[in-house]
Amino acid sequence: MLLSSLRLPTHPAASPRLLSSLSAHRPPRSSRTAERVAANAAAQELAASTPLLAVKISACPDLRDKLKLTGREKRGRLFLPLSAVHSPGFGMRELRGEVHSFFRALRRGSYLLKAALPEDEPPGPDPDPPAPSYELLATDEDVAALIARAISQHSSSQHSSSQHSSSQHSSSQHSSSSSAAPPLPRPTLLLHVEADPAAPPPPPPPPWLEDLPPPADSPSYTMLSFYAFPPSPLPSVPALLSSLKTLLSPLGVLGRIYAAPEGTNAQLACPTTSLPALREALSTLPELESMENGLNVDPVPVPRSDFEADPPFAALHLREREKVVADGLAAPLDWGRAGYDMPPREWHEALAASERGEGERPVLLDARNAYETAVGSFVGSEPLNTTAFRDTWGRLEERLANVPKDAPIMTYCTGGIRCVKVGAYLTQEMGFSNVKRLAGGIVAYDREIGSAAGPSAPPEGSLFHGTNYVFDNRQGRAITDHKLGDCVTCGAKTGLVANCNNDACHKRIVQCDACGGPSGAYRGCCGDPCRTLFERRFSPRADAPAAFDPAVFDDAQGYSESHTSTPSRAALFGEILDNTRKLMPTGAHMCSAGVQGRLLATFAGMARGGRVLEIGTFTGYATCSLADGAPRGGRVLSLERDARAVEIAVHHVNVMAGEVPPNGEVQKLNPRPAAPGLVKGDAFEVTLENDVGVKVVKVDDALGHLQELAEQGEEPFDFVFLDADKTRLYEYVGEIIDRGLLAEGGVIAVDNVLWKGLAAGPEGRGEAEGAAEGAVVEAEFGAGEALEQKRGRRQRKLARIMHDFNKKVVKDERLDVVMLPLRDGLSLIRRR
Ligand SMILES: C[S@@+](CC[C@H](N)C(=O)[O-])C[C@H]1O[C@@H](n2cnc3c(N)ncnc32)[C@H](O)[C@@H]1O
Numbered sequence: 001m002l003l004s005s006l007r008l009p010t011h012p013a014a015s016p017r018l019l020s021s022l023s024a025h026r027p028p029r030s031s032r033t034a035e036r037v038a039a040n041a042a043a044q045e046l047a048a049s050t051p052l053l054a055v056k057i058s059a060c061p062d063l064r065d066k067l068k069l070t071g072r073e074k075r076g077r078l079f080l081p082l083s084a085v086h087s088p089g090f091g092m093r094e095l096r097g098e099v100h101s102f103f104r105a106l107r108r109g110s111y112l113l114k115a116a117l118p119e120d121e122p123p124g125p126d127p128d129p130p131a132p133s134y135e136l137l138a139t140d141e142d143v144a145a146l147i148a149r150a151i152s153q154h155s156s157s158q159h160s161s162s163q164h165s166s167s168q169h170s171s172s173q174h175s176s177s178s179s180a181a182p183p184l185p186r187p188t189l190l191l192h193v194e195a196d197p198a199a200p201p202p203p204p205p206p207p208w209l210e211d212l213p214p215p216a217d218s219p220s221y222t223m224l225s226f227y228a229f230p231p232s233p234l235p236s237v238p239a240l241l242s243s244l245k246t247l248l249s250p251l252g253v254l255g256r257i258y259a260a261p262e263g264t265n266a267q268l269a270c271p272t273t274s275l276p277a278l279r280e281a282l283s284t285l286p287e288l289e290s291m292e293n294g295l296n297v298d299p300v301p302v303p304r305s306d307f308e309a310d311p312p313f314a315a316l317h318l319r320e321r322e323k324v325v326a327d328g329l330a331a332p333l334d335w336g337r338a339g340y341d342m343p344p345r346e347w348h349e350a351l352a353a354s355e356r357g358e359g360e361r362p363v364l365l366d367a368r369n370a371y372e373t374a375v376g377s378f379v380g381s382e383p384l385n386t387t388a389f390r391d392t393w394g395r396l397e398e399r400l401a402n403v404p405k406d407a408p409i410m411t412y413c414t415g416g417i418r419c420v421k422v423g424a425y426l427t428q429e430m431g432f433s434n435v436k437r438l439a440g441g442i443v444a445y446d447r448e449i450g451s452a453a454g455p456s457a458p459p460e461g462s463l464f465h466g467t468n469y470v471f472d473n474r475q476g477r478a479i480t481d482h483k484l485g486d487c488v489t490c491g492a493k494t495g496l497v498a499n500c501n502n503d504a505c506h507k508r509i510v511q512c513d514a515c516g517g518p519s520g521a522y523r524g525c526c527g528d529p530c531r532t533l534f535e536r537r538f539s540p541r542a543d544a545p546a547a548f549d550p551a552v553f554d555d556a557q558g559y560s561e562s563h564t565s566t567p568s569r570a571a572l573f574g575e576i577l578d579n580t581r582k583l584m585p586t587g588a589h590m591c592s593a594g595v596q597g598r599l600l601a602t603f604a605g606m607a608r609g610g611r612v613l614e615i616g617t618f619t620g621y622a623t624c625s626l627a628d629g630a631p632r633g634g635r636v637l638s639l640e641r642d643a644r645a646v647e648i649a650v651h652h653v654n655v656m657a658g659e660v661p662p663n664g665e666v667q668k669l670n671p672r673p674a675a676p677g678l679v680k681g682d683a684f685e686v687t688l689e690n691d692v693g694v695k696v697v698k699v700d701d702a703l704g705h706l707q708e709l710a711e712q713g714e715e716p717f718d719f720v721f722l723d724a725d726k727t728r729l730y731e732y733v734g735e736i737i738d739r740g741l742l743a744e745g746g747v748i749a750v751d752n753v754l755w756k757g758l759a760a761g762p763e764g765r766g767e768a769e770g771a772a773e774g775a776v777v778e779a780e781f782g783a784g785e786a787l788e789q790k791r792g793r794r795q796r797k798l799a800r801i802m803h804d805f806n807k808k809v810v811k812d813e814r815l816d817v818v819m820l821p822l823r824d825g826l827s828l829i830r831r832r
Pocket residue numbers: 590591592593614615616617618619620621622623639640641642645699700701702703723724725726
């Protein structure tokens with residue numbers, strides 16, 4: 001939920017019904033306007049200082065059994081941004097949305113939502129207190145009134161507590177045993193979810209689920225893709241994504257689906273035994289009626305063991321996008337008018353005839369990017385040699401400037417979706433009348449004509465030679481044995497494409513087997529500088545050259561990397577990085593590897609009381625570095641919200657503790673680890689050989705959890721590594737300091753304060769117009785179709801946020817700041 005995007009409000013009218021039911025101290029009618037005004041003022045003040053609403057949420061015993069509550073759900077604590085909930089846009093629907101994202105298995109329409117305030121809880125140390133008197137929430141007004149009451153209650157509790165303490169100071173007769181209630185640290189409300197006796201019974205499961213074999217038992221996965229461009233914009237993209245999630249999750253499908261008003265684009269891996277069910281499930285969605293060519297299924301399933309060894313996808317991601325294929329066009333075209341979608345066999349016959357010199361030779365255009373063309377293409381085709389899809393239009397204008405408008409033009413791409421846009425451009429923008437595109441792209445051609453076609457393959461064989469590059473972790477399927485690419489490091493012929501193994505580079509490269517991969521001659525890097533950095537930072541191994549070769553470094557960072565000690569547990573850190581690249585590839589750059597890892601270990605070693613807090617565990621690189629450096633008897637607590645990251649980090653801490661062998665099958669942790677040291681709920685704790693305790697906790701939100709830690713009387717920390725949630729860093733620093741979580745002389749280290757150097761430039765000042773240079777990362781997906789740019793806009797926004805944070809901390813008179821231009825920038829913050 002984008003709660004934080006809602007605006008701080010003028011408050012709507014409070015419901016008299018809720019007011020009367022929620023409070024025994026209901027104010028008289030004449031004072032309610034004054035109360036609302038006061039609640040507004042209090043809300044404004046709170047939003048600036050303590051911007052969260054605490055919600056204690058519980059379920060009735062009946063639902064508790066049915067929902068199989070997780071640790072977090074049993075604890076029942078939720079924090080919501082006050083600026084969002086105390087807003088005219090926040091009502092029953094939004095509150096129910098929050099409840100659903102909290103209790104994930106709760107069925108819509110099956111329950112009643114009730115509420116109370118802490119003041120409704122019976123006071124005193126009654127060992128068996130009766131439940132608070134919950135009242136039904138039914139309307140938006142009920143919700144607004146409840147939140148207004150929670151705010152008023154909080155401000156009056158603060159007020160009476162300050163009066164109480166000042167009267168204690170001024171009057172010696174007042175003993176410390178006075179019975180005033182402790183002030184509420186923030187507005188708080190109690191929500192209760194109760195089974196609705198009048199709710200209709202749950203609908204029967206759809207027919208395709210009735211005899212579905214367990215997806216986890218499928219012997220293989222089938223890769224597939226589909227796309228649909230409806231004739232008019234989708235009425236609701238979130239509704240489509242939600243239906244897709246409900247339909248696909250029980251089938252064990254992994255992959256990516258992007259939806260935008262213009263349509264849908266999916267790249268999936270489906271347990272092969274779930275494939276018929278997937279077809280049925282998708283056929284129920286009217287938004288996919290315009291699906292072109294049906295499901296584009298890869299001809300050869302991937303055996304489960306191969307799939308699990310190097311999973312093309314780790315989860316099912318459904319995302320709303322502005323466009324499903326980022327095209328850079330100012331205005332959309334009519335994607336329904338895009339030339340003739342030519343079936344693969346007809347395409348093959350047309351090309352074969354042209355090869356024989358029969359008829360007019362078509363202009364055969366490869367509409368993919370240069371690195372795709374490099375390893376495979378149709379005989380006689382011309383590459384557009386684009387780096388990104390948005391370059392296509394200029395290249396078409398250039399290439400076809402002098403071509404007659406009725407000349408035959410044939411275009412192809414990996415699975416067909418890019419050619420929908422190319423075909424629309426050629427016909428509508430450039431006026432060509434004889435445009436054909438390969439239906440289902442190279443994937444469909446391979447299925448019907450290539451080696452996978454079996455006996456129905458034509459005798460002359462495939463006219464596509466080489467490898468079909470694809471955008472999941474497989475990075476290609478060889479259609480013929482032709483090796484068309486030139487290895488970037490040794491020049492040998494190859495059909496392989498990969499990303500440079502030095503994550504700081506990550507360039508897409510053509511590279512042969514002998515040079516590629518972590519054990520290849522170049523360790524999968526694009527050249528000597530990256531290989532040397534990779535060996536130092538990412539893969540400490542016995543056979544890596546120990547000597548530093550100045551010739552291969554052209555930067556100070558490389559020099560400092562090579563003059564920093566290798567950690568004594570080099571193999572462990574190498575393993576963490578290898579696993580991270582394999583299991584969470586898009587986040588691999590987030591590990592605090594190399595110099596920064598050693599710096600953290602050094603700081604942990606300097607922590608006077610040995611108490612270290614990390615915010616943002618990810619896969620545990622920094623956690624293990626901190627634990628490595630912490631003094632004997634120290635304690636490292638690390639907080640993370642991503643459950644999968646927690647599992648991987650727990651595995652690594654267990655390797656460090658000697659509880660599990662190194663280089664074990666970390667994938668086996670999925671879906672739920674029975675990891676040694678896993679303690680109740682979502683916390684994991686273990687003590688290492690050096691007597692350092694390490695605890696990793698899965699939290700909903702680390703910022704809210706800091707309050708819980710303070711309330712539970714957690715001792716202050718000597719060193720805090722703040723490496724999460726970059727948009728709220730100042731709030732974290734405030735929370736740590738204000739809640740007494742930083743020990744005397746303690747240090748908070750905040751990572752990424754330079755934000756790729758952009759924080760210091762016009763981007764940081766909010767003055768950059770175009771895409772931030774060097775920060776536009778291209779990510780592509782689909783069976784080669786969608787070209788997705790992580791926009792410079794996001795980078796600029798984060799640069800601005802980071803610059804604002806840097807300005808605020810340095811101006812904050814409570815704080816003393818040193819910014820180190822190390823890696824992505826690290827600020828060390830102390831209390832003055
Ligand atoms: C940069 S990574 C941490 C890297 C790690 N400290 C290291 O150096 O190896 C940031 C992590 O913070 C987590 N995160 C982001 N927002 C969070 C939040 N509000 N609460 C807890 N964790 C959060 C993300 O899931 C991600 O794993």
